[in-house]
Amino acid sequence: MTAPTKVETTEEHIEETGPSNPLGAAVGNWWARVRGGDAGSLPALLGIIALVIVFAALRPNTFTNAFNFANLIHQAAAVIVIAMGLVFVLLLGEIDLSAGYTAGTAAAVMGVVVTRWGWSWPVALIACLITGAVVGLLIGLLVAKLGIPSFVVTLAAFLGLQGVLLQLIGEGGTIAIRDDTLLAINNNDMPVWLGWVLFALIVGGYAAIVLRRGAKRRASGLTYEAIQVTLAKIAALVVLLGLATYWLSIERSRNPTITSLKGVPIVVAVLLVLLVGLTFLLTKTSFGRHVYAVGGNAEAARRAGINVGLVKLACFMIASTLAAVGGIMLASRDNSISPSTGGASTLLYAVGAAVIGGTSLFGGKGRIVDAILGGFVIAIIINGMGLLNQPSSVVYMVTGLVLLVAASVDAISRRRARSTGRV
Amino acid sequence: MTVPEGAAGAATATEDAAPLLSLRGINKSFGAVHVLQDVDFDAYAGQVTALVGDNGAGKSTLIKGIAGSQPFDSGEYVFDGKQVAVTNPKHANELGIEVVYQDLALCDNLDIVENLFLGREVTKNGILDEANMERRAQETLAGLSVRTVKSIRQVVASLSGGQRQTVAIARAVIWNSKLVVLDEPTAALGVAQTEQVLRLVRQLADNGLAVVLISHNLNDVFQVADRISVLYLGRMAAQMKTKDVKSNQVVEVITTGRSDAIGGITNGNGELK
Structure with missing residues (x-):
């Protein structure tokens, strides 16, 4: 046996040897990954671009104007938040069919507390979130401890919560939301200057994190991303978010002298906080690592000493609590809660959003940002078809088709992944 | 050899x-x-x-x-x-005492480092200490004279049977x-x-x-x-x-x-x- 020599276990230090074109190398690596079946967010991004081009061409005035852009965000917000919760459940390889009515029920509880009982909005919000958490706790216990398939448990919850929602709303038909703060969440905008502050915070924060991580990895002698690639990513973020912020800062009221409508919607800040916080939870903590492990191989996770039941329980609670947040957004947008709040296609749009964004239905693969990208794909379809004056029948058919395409991309990429050994 | x-x-x-x-x-x-x-x-x-x-x-x-x-x-x-x-x-x-069972019990969707530390992740202030784990993984694999693995950040699904066995064994010895x-x-x-x-x-x-x-x-x-x-x-x-x-x-x-x-x-x- 020869003496052990210094072992090369890390990737071939492409960056350190200083290739002529690190950006090209990074793009090459990324393309190899996509071809190998790890498409990530690419289908969703291409979908967004294609849809925007199509609708902008067909409705150049109404689709691309700032008013519609803000409207699109408001429309997408609830589905995006519910989809973020579903990502946790889908990562386990489970499903939550009740997320839509959990949103509706939690919103109804909020409505009862703030409108019927006349209590203050913070109490109503907390009651709403607790409702979501309790629903998630019950589902999680039944799935994790009793071992009932999540499909069945959440199907039962889907039916049961529909009844609870009707019960809460009662004969009246709707609960109106009149509290200004609750209405502001998914209707109002931040002052223009605050929008730009938010922009600066995001870009600055992102740049600080990625640059610091790169420097730390270089100092530890580990592989790191070429600085050119990092800078290119930061630049792309600056341009995209800068354009969006600028577009939203334009006066979009038809009659500015009566009401002024400008600035980044408040709901964008909520979405960003959730995006950053939940992404941190999934990628930077042991809990997040365990979620992926349970979704990848539950038996291996169990033998590694991970409490699989507890991880499942936590994921169902997170999903239902986020569904409750989605319910707040639905109620805020509609100014009321009705028996159909969170019903109809809300859940299916949310599942579709997560899958279109790149989260696998088979577990073990998915990110929070998927929910945002996929949510926008769906919102753009609904919004654009509406502007084209298409009837609901066509909207449903097109949305179904897009979901089918997304699921096919998922299945095909899994097949490619198996043949090339990527997951 | x-x-x-x-x-x-x-x-x-x-x-x-x-x-x-x-x-x-x-x-x-x-x-x-x-x-x-x-x-x-x-x-x-x-x-x-x-x-x-x-x-x-x-x-x-x-x-x-x-x-x-x-x-x-x-x-x-x-x-x-x-x-x-x-x-x-x-x-x-x-x-x-560590046992490596025949089915290896690896998570295909996680990379080598993540599998080595599965269930026993190293954290600093509650945050995963990736640099620390990656370094220790490298040291462990080097100590076992493993030189067939291209990157320790590739997912386990992309490894050959022998490499998977290597990862499972490395996981058994990484904790002294x-x-x-x-x-x-x-x-x-x-x-x-x-x-x-x-x-x-x-x-x-x-x-x-x-x-x-x-x-x-x-x-x-x-x-x-x-x-x-x-x-x-x-x-x-x-x-x-x-x-x-x-x-x-x-x-x-x-x-x-x-x-x-x-x-x-x-x-x-x-x-x-």
């Missing part, structure tokens, strides 16, 4: 050292079935001890008892000079374990990969660990093992040094429980009882 002959090198240095693991008079029954009867078994630090025997001889029951997942009914369990009662896997892990039990590590592998894994098994022993290797393949056993223990119908038929025996003699013990050349039930040094 060749794998050293079984009983060469390190074995002679620890000739008379006390065994790291010493089992005496082990019994285990499942209902009316007496699976292990008065079994004695020793494993030495720095040596590979092969555990062979036909199907149903009790190999799996013995390692599950060692690992604590199915504790023995009676018998003496001495580890590192102290009598211990290993009643659950966690206890075995705390003592420094003392005894590693390998259940059929080469069963599903091709020739080159088998060679690679056997080299790793030898490396573990040369690094000072006690290795228990369960195998059906006597070629493998004779290639890396310092000692061979044969179970026959729940009894320890023979514990021998590899250099003292021939392959056909071992086959005889496996199939009949005794061999004219070696004798019948023997004690730990291959002498007749």
